[in-house]
Amino acid sequence: MxxxxxxVLTDMVKRAETYYAHKEIISRTSxxxxxxxxxxxxxxxxxxxAHALTKLGMERGDKIASxxxxxxxxxxxxxAVPCxxxxxxxxxxxxxxxxxAYIINHAGDKIILIDEDLVPLIEEVQSELKTIEHYIIMxxxxxxxxxxPNVLSYEALLEEADENFAFPEDLDENAPASMCYTSATTGNPKGVVYTHRSLVLHSMSISMVDTMAISERDTILPIVPMFHVNAWGMPFAAVNVGATQVLIGPQFTPALILDFIxxxxxxxxxxxxxxxxxALQEQEKRARDLSxxxxxxxxGSASPKGLIKKYEEMGVNYIVVYGMTETSPIVSMSRDMSHMNDWSLDEKIETRAMQGLTVPGIESSIVNENGEVPWNGETMGELRLRGPWIAAEYYKDERTAEAFSDGWLYTGDIAVRSKEGFIKITDRTKDLIKSGGEWISSVDLENALMSHEAVFEAAVIAIPHAKWxxxxxxxxxxxxxxxxxxxxxxxxxEGQFAKWWLPDDIVFLTEIPKTSVGKFLKAKLRESVNEIYPQLQL
Incomplete structure (x- = not known):
């Protein structure tokens, strides 16, 4: 026995306090x-x-928004909040x-911590927020x-709080610690709750040599935002192992990223x-020392092989990772295996461009109507996942049954498996569009367009874009x-969607090709569009 x-996350804080008190966090706030x-x-x-929020009335199980x-x-x-x-x-x-507004209300957030420059966005929805008792400005x-209303200063609260505040010793590892909502491909966003146990195990996983290998010797710069899927878990792992953290702050640019590196x-x-x-374009304009x-x-989306090759030729390993909000998020990574050592760079890049090998601790399966697909790199099926940092349900959402079944998360991603076991995403169910790492629903846009009095039919498809x-x-x-x-x-x-959802262009056609049962034939439509937008092919 x-x-x-x-x-529990409190052990990570104690470890940082005990062994890494001298290590640095570099943070840009303006x-x-x-x-x-x-x-x-x-x-x-x-x-x-933690003490300040507790004095404001934060209790166990309360939701605190950032x-x-x-x-x-x-x-x-x-x-502070989960501990x-x-x-x-x-x-x-x-x-x-x-x-x-929807996700703050749906979560039932009690307090919200807001960055100074983001206050106007919350002001826009303040009349709709039903559960917020305090607004704390950072x-x-x-x-x-x-x-x-009820505005407080983050720094003023900390001045009056106890730096020796003791975290509770009886936290349950299966207790909720944090939560994120999906980017809403269709309908409202769906909430995913992470536990102390899932976050600790995920942190340990991405510290392994064959995953991200985050260690005390590293200085990490997560550009992926902390408001989206835990910044891929990097902040948690860095605290656990004592890695130096560089946090880039608001409104960063490619130039600033390279300068910070x-x-x-x-x-x-x-x-x-x-x-x-x-960043590559900026480096070509003015080279920095990236040694x-x-x-x-x-x-977030597929990486062009040419992009991977450019960085590899610069001496930087470019590792494709795969995950989603429901998976904490890291599921697989495209690291070379030992038998690939003698492969040419071009051969390695073919594999590097895939979503990679499932990380230890996660089980993946690609299935179609015939069961598990063979490892031939050709037979497609839906990717499903299970493991200790994979969600088992959505938070208070009846759509749970659409994605979770028989102990598996059905991702909605269509994939193949290479002979090495690497996952390669080949298509998406429901014709989703992924722009800059965020999902856009073609169906939602189509329905909105077809509600216009002048529109008979509308089909929205993805076109390749050099930047997004x-x-x-x-x-x-x-x-x-x-x-x-x-x-x-x-x-x-514009009044119905975020700006980045809006189509880059609108093409007027005499008809939209359809299948035999009357569904839009988007494959045929894409062929026609490729002739219109050849300059966007990657």
Missing amino acids: MMQTPL EKKVHRLTYGQWVKRTRKL FAWNQHRHLEAYF AGAILHMVNIRLSTEHI ADGELPETTL EQYNVTKTAGVPTIWLG TLQEIFCG QERPLACVVLKEGANTTKEELTAFL
């Missing part, structure tokens, strides 16, 4: 302000935050205001003028392909005798 010690604090200072501030960029105060909330027994709800700032100086000797970084396309950078982790990987293109058939313009239809959509 073994000791039954719980896997264009001109960069903070440098040690883990020892960060732990004291984290305990203070609405913030990648910076040290957000990292303090990552641990006190409550649940941190990281609100995606890129959602539409309608969805922001600012370096004076608080901005605001129409929000050079200035702070970053060894590992992570983000979507759009980020690395922009410390060992690895780039990239996910994919962008939506709307193909519209007008009603007989009706008339409208691209500008009018775009304006019609």
Whole structure:
């Protein structure tokens, strides 16, 4: 028999306090302000935050929202809230205001922590928020003028709090610790709740040599936002092993990313392909010293092989990763295996461009109507997953049955398996579009367009884009005798969707090709569009 010690986030904080108090967290909070604090200072501030929130009425099981960029105060909330027994709800700032209001209300958030420059977004929805009791603004100086009620200063609260506040000793490893909502492919976003146990195990997983190999020796720069899928778990893992963290803050640019890599000797970084396309273009304009950078982790959408090759030729390992909100998120990675050592670079890149080998601890299966697909790189099926950091349900959502069955998460991604066992995503169910790492629903856009009085039919498809990987293109058939313009239809959509959802272009057609049962034949439609947009092919 073994000791039954719980896997809880409080142990990560204690470890950082004990062994890594001298290590640094570098945090940019504005264009001109960069903070440098040690883990020892960060732990004291984290305990203070837990105490301050508790004094405000935070109780076990309460939901506390964060609405913030990648910076040290957000990292303090990552641990202060769950270590006190409550649940941190990281609100995606890129959602539409309608969805922001929905998820805050659906979660039942009691308090919200807001970055100073994001206050206007919350002001837009404040009249719709039903459960928020306190608005805490995270600012370096004076608080901005605001129409929000019950506003408090983050730093003022910490000044009055106890740096020796003791976290409860009886936390259950299966207790909820944090939650995120999906990006809403169709309908409203769906909530996913992570437990202490799942976050600890995920952190240990991405510290393994054959995964992200995050260690005390590393300086990590997560470009993937902390408000989206736990910043791929990197902040949790970094605290656990004592890695130096560089948090880039608001409104960053490719130039700033490269400057930070050079200035702070970053060894590992992570983000979507759009980020690395922009950084590559910036590096070609003005080269920085990237000699410390060992690895780039990239996910969210497919990485062009040419992009992977460019970084590999620069001496930077470019590792494709795969995951989703429901999976905490890391599921698989495209690291070379030992038998690939003698392969040519081009041969390796063919494999590197795949979504990779399932990481230890996760079981993956690709199935179709005939059962498990063979490992031939050709036979397609739906990818399903199970493991200790895979969700088992959506939070208070009847759509749970659509994705979870027989102990598996059905991802909705269509994939093949290579002979090495690598997963390769080949298509998506429901014709989703992924732009800059975020999902866009073609069905939602189509339904909105077809609600316009001049539109008879509308089909929305993905077109390749040099920067965003994919962008939506709307193909519209007008009603007989009706008339409208691209500008009018775009304006019609603007009030219903986030700006980045809007189609890049609207093409007027006389008819949309259909299958024998009357469904839009989008494969045929894409062939026609490729002739119109050849310059966008990657």
